[in-house]
Amino acid sequence: MVSSFCWSCLTRLPTASPRPMLPPTLTAQRVAAFHTSSPLLAMPPKKKAPGQQQGPKHRTATTFKMKKRKVTDRVRPPPVGERRALRKRIVLSNPNALEVADMQDISAENMVDSRLRGSILGLPVPMLDQLRAVQAFKPKQGWSIFRRPGTVTRRETVELGRLIDGISDKPEDKSKVVKRIVTGPRGIGKTVHLLQAMSMAFTKEWVVVTVPECQDLVLANTSYAPHSEKNPNVYVQNQATAALLSRTVTANQKVLSKLKVSREHPALKSPLKRDTTLEALANIGIQDPASAWPVFQALWTELTATSPAPGFEKDFASRPPMLVAVDGLAHWMKETKYRTAKYELIHAHDLVFVQHFLSLLKPGNQQSVLPNGGILLYATSASNSPSIYSLDVALERVAARQNRVYPSSPDYPMPTAFSHPDERVLAAFESSKSSVPTEGTLTLQTLAGITREEARGFMEYFARSGLLRQQVSEEWVNEKWTLAGGGVIGELEKLGRRLTVPVQV
């Protein structure tokens, strides 16, 4: 029988005196419950039809039997690295897509041609290995829907092409250094902009050095160690440096195998021969990761050398310009997951690898940071980026200086009071005018959506690849342009690849 007092609050405890015995009632008594809670309002379940709820049937065992647990064979887990490889796999071709007939490849001639704006320039097949080596392609970029990889030529691309062409060939732009931070909203094409820069640099036989994912250096996935006895607060990442050397060598083998060392490198363990190529030099670091950082420094010195040391004149060839591309910059602006010996978090600026690449943003000491000319392209990421207030302020300051608003001006962006900005981050982007005339100051390039004409070329490419079964009209492109938030190219791609069957009228 349901007790009629509340168990939790004991409001109606039975009295101490024994209650008079009541004769048991024969009929079931309905007792009003103490609490009128909502479960009591619920309808009782319907009774099952008679016959189903009877006890055990005839000829069935009535004893209790313990069910044996089934032992299932454990499926072998996939081998180490397989799932990661699957996740990071990059597919650059789709044999089901149609071949676009008159598609040009990017070359030295057409990378400066503004008439090609809005058209798709393919990446030459031999270059794909180089681009793969520098990890220019990212897994989720949708290269796998077209027959062969290609990129849209937009206004910024032509401008970049002219810049690269000028630094390579024009005497007045020789050894010019351009430093840029590429920002923009998500899907706007920042990483592809870097890829286009790399493809142009490869066409012009530059040396391309890339950090494809800044996050990899701060996640505590690679080994780290104090740099030396002298400065134990700076950390070196040997595996990551070896990987960087490996990327650089594989991608630039043609260039590096022609260049010879131009000076002694006392920091290396064993002295180098006079006719060592830069490729061989880098291979030392790849084979022995413990010496990767000194080797990288030696390689960097060689690549930025303008003249040979005495005694090395015979084999010296002038060094090509360099492209340094870094993607996902915000990860370098905060504490890493690495710990010091005192178990404190290490700031990313204490990693010697990061220090090196960030120091390039500053004006060089006596000579420019890339004395042979080149471009620094550091891109932020909008999809995988920690929100760092100091970086936002620092980038605002870069943009302000670009617009001739100098720190003395009251309009110069300042961090808000009590926001405790990271001074190291702010300092990393403070770059004054360089004393070297060829070295440009740091600028901010904010990418915006592509224009309607460029969008039209892009959508026609979808149609000609057989992905879009629709008449690509002016009106249709305009509609997609608006739906893609004003020509955000990543969104346009999503809209284009949605298979829509046109309505039959």
Next chain:
Amino acid sequence: MAWQNPNGLVQAMHSIRQAAPLRPVLQRSVISRSPIWSSSTTTSLPKNLNGKRTYATEETPTSFTAAPPLDFKDPRIRPARLVPASPSYFSGNPKFIDHLLNLEGILAANANLPTVENSQAPRMAWLKLPQFRDFVGEQVPTKKYKGLLKILQRLNRIDPELMPENVGRTIKQFVRPGNPYANKPAPATVDEMGRARGRGKRKSSSAVAFLVEGDGEVRVNGKTLVEAFPRVHDRESATWALRSTSRLDKYNVWAQVQGGGTTGQAEAITLAVARALLVHEPALKPALRKAGVITVDARRVERKKPGHVKARKMPTWVKR
């Protein structure tokens, strides 16, 4: 006579109509002058008209006369039976039937007048059923009143230029006092900056959209369409009013939206943009109505009830 039998309204109506001279009028296509039945042939009806709906006319004199008022001064004069003033006196709703017959008569008399489309006729706020019941003081069934309204609407469709004075006067009896459709709000206009403003609501969201002539830029709360609505479907529904009228690349939208979730916000913007578009181009209303952005979806979240887990859901039954 049949109408003496107080059995039912239908029978009474039937007999009243049969007692009167008849002619078919309601067929709108028949404009030709149909021969009016002369009053002398009241007693015998043509067999072929029995099944058709017919109307009484005013032109024929009624076949009965009311009894003279009783003269109580001379108690000896007493009529054998009282003859009421209205022939529908013994029906259930005599006043209603009088009105109905009157209107039918008017309609029959003016059936040949040209009519206009429903949308062109002046909008009238007819009496609601309870008001009409008060007006006649009888318990009129809903369906009967609807029949009356049909006749009123048909009379209202007569070309306003040619509307006879007596018809207008009769119709006006059935209009609610202070015609609520008479005063309309001033139509919204584009302001001096070329902006049209519209407001829309859906679920818990409310949006204000400003529409200017432009080239298809959309900002929602200062963000681009992609940032505001990551889902393509929501972007499509937010711009649907412009898209369905192929105006997407002719206007810029600047919208402020608050409350509710993503879908509700997108659809609130749809409504706001549609209304702002109507300010620019009022002629688009039929197209927009077809696109489904004129009709407001007034549904809101149903409130939770005591004893229920949600609005309707009941708790599961537990034995104790």
